[in-house]
Amino acid sequence: AGPVGAARTLRASTHDESMKTRSALRTIVAATDFSANAEVALAWAAQLARQHRATLVLVHAFHSELIALSELGPLLRAQRGPMRARAMAALEREAERARSTGVRTDCELRTGAAFRTVIAVAERRKADLIVAGTRGHTTWRSLLLGSTAARLVRHARCAVMTVHPSDGPPRPVRTVLVATDFSEEAALAAAAATRVLGGSEVDRRLVLLHAYDVPFEATSLPD
Numbered sequence: 001a002g003p004v005g006a007a008r009t010l011r012a013s014t015h016d017e018s019m020k021t022r023s024a025l026r027t028i029v030a031a032t033d034f035s036a037n038a039e040v041a042l043a044w045a046a047q048l049a050r051q052h053r054a055t056l057v058l059v060h061a062f063h064s065e066l067i068a069l070s071e072l073g074p075l076l077r078a079q080r081g082p083m084r085a086r087a088m089a090a091l092e093r094e095a096e097r098a099r100s101t102g103v104r105t106d107c108e109l110r111t112g113a114a115f116r117t118v119i120a121v122a123e124r125r126k127a128d129l130i131v132a133g134t135r136g137h138t139t140w141r142s143l144l145l146g147s148t149a150a151r152l153v154r155h156a157r158c159a160v161m162t163v164h165p166s167d168g169p170p171r172p173v174r175t176v177l178v179a180t181d182f183s184e185e186a187a188l189a190a191a192a193a194t195r196v197l198g199g200s201e202v203d204r205r206l207v208l209l210h211a212y213d214v215p216f217e218a219t220s221l222p223d
Contacts, residue, residue, distance in 0.1 A: 024052055025129055026054050027054060028045050028049050029131070030057070030132070031061075031133075032060050033114070034087075037133035038132075040167060040168070041163035042094060042131075046170070048173065050102060056105045056106070058098070058107040059118050060087055060108075060110075061112055061113065061117035062084055091109055094107070095107040118152060118156075122156060129192075129195075130156055130160045131161045133162070159195075173197060173204075175204070175205045176193040176206055177207045177209060178207065178208055180208050
């Protein structure tokens, strides 16, 4: 069993009290801007949903504020309806792709800033995990997801898993490495990792790592 390459960030919030009592992932929210990286992230989210028999919720944020601020605002505003329709169609296609693999899948198209929209959906759905790509589309669309992952990690009230473009095809999660400094937050992170692993199969493993750093000034002191 290899390490989880996709879990570049797996963060547990101290706000998530359910992490202490629930042992399985029931609802997974996946953010998408339809970029190539988002496709990789959705594939990992679907894999986890299959592994846990969880419900997958796909979320796309339609950011109308950017349309209003653009120099092409009047033209883009006229296209708002068709743009929303195309976004909804793309979201439904992604949802059907996940459903075809046996995953219970819902999708939500919301208006607003991406990270706030994803967090709002996650809180309303009582999500156990948010999955997002680390990079979005180029140009202005990179503002929607490229910075969204970092904001989700900082502000979400549940665990967040970020997926790098090079993480490749998803695979069953069997080994998770958790860095610990023995704090309450580290304990919550370990609990989050345990839930991501799921089940009790013998081939699944949680590895705890503590880095002990001796200050240079102390190296000349007695034992």
